[in-house]
Amino acid sequence: MAADVYFHSLEPAAGQELLPVDPGPCLALMVDRLGLTGASRRASPWGLKVQVGEQGLPPAIDPAWARAVAEALAGPGAANSPSGAVCFDTLSITTTGLDQADTHLEMAMAKGFGSNGRGLPFLVADGPDQGDSLAVDLSGDSGIAQLTLASALKGFAGICLLAPVRPHPHAGFQGALVNMGVGLVDRAGKLLLHQDIRPKVNTPLCAGCGSCQAVCLFDAISMTAGRAMIDAKKCTGCGECMNVCFMAGISAEEAAGIPLFQKKVAAAALAARDTVSSGRSDRFGYFNLLVRLDRHAGRAKGRGRTRMGDVGVLASRDPVALDRATWDLIVARSGGPLDVWSGFSQEPGSLLDHAEKLGLGSQDYRLVEF
Ligand code: SF4
């Protein structure tokens, strides 16, 4: 049976393009559509998976949007004290500052997360304060038998994943499944997920700008004769250099582990879902926010030529259906080959197929616009 995917457009009317959109009210409506209103009135809090985003940029998920979800989860009458929700994120392997618990927390506070003011409590779910990592077995033929999840997951009665949709070098785009299969995994687990990917520099395309060297957290890139070179022994496959190269001069070939990465992400997503409330599907809500798309695509400056701006919000109880619908929408809006928007040639086929095969959901969906 086709899974319902709810879509609310946030496309600006003519002449309104420069005004910032506020997805908060529509996120609250989505919580209701998913049947989650009042769900956080339980002994244990719900976790809201957010992304703090890089230094110098607005938060990838605005704290006010998370608060709108928390208030809807708490139900009518609890608008001033949605105490049943905690925002969280996990340590990064790509972004300076977000790779350490103390600086991650500082950046979150600086962007309005945290229980001061109207923010919600915020925690780094795999930080040292959360205790030992959570080892889980992986299903399917993903090439690894076990990995570690963020330990704070076990304390949540349910999770809402708020994914800021953006290009992803190894999966085409980042939506619910990447946000779950990578974003709920701890830092050591993220390194395992990426271990089969080794990007290469296409030397004739390299302009020698040094941006890739500046962002690599693993000191794997050096400049030789004005061109970037990657030390495969130090490289972790994180893909951040691919994100920043304005020449699209760094790529990871299919044979170098992309399908395997996508399979691992699907298996990790399933393990994470099964860890929280024994995988009860009424304890999850998935939200893909197609807002500020150009800002994120624009990280690879000059590559993404299609302008999509603010498109809208999609939500579902089925992460596979949600990502399938999101991808179809991106393809339709980009009006051409995907790399016109994302700068990457990867598509999420293995991720969606494997997630469906593992029982995470169905690619068959019914789009419900409101
Ligand atoms: S970011 Fe791209 S163009 Fe700049 S040095 Fe690295 S590979 Fe070369």
Ligand code: SF4
């Ligand atoms: S060289 Fe490897 S470790 Fe460094 S940013 Fe690129 S993919 Fe990540």
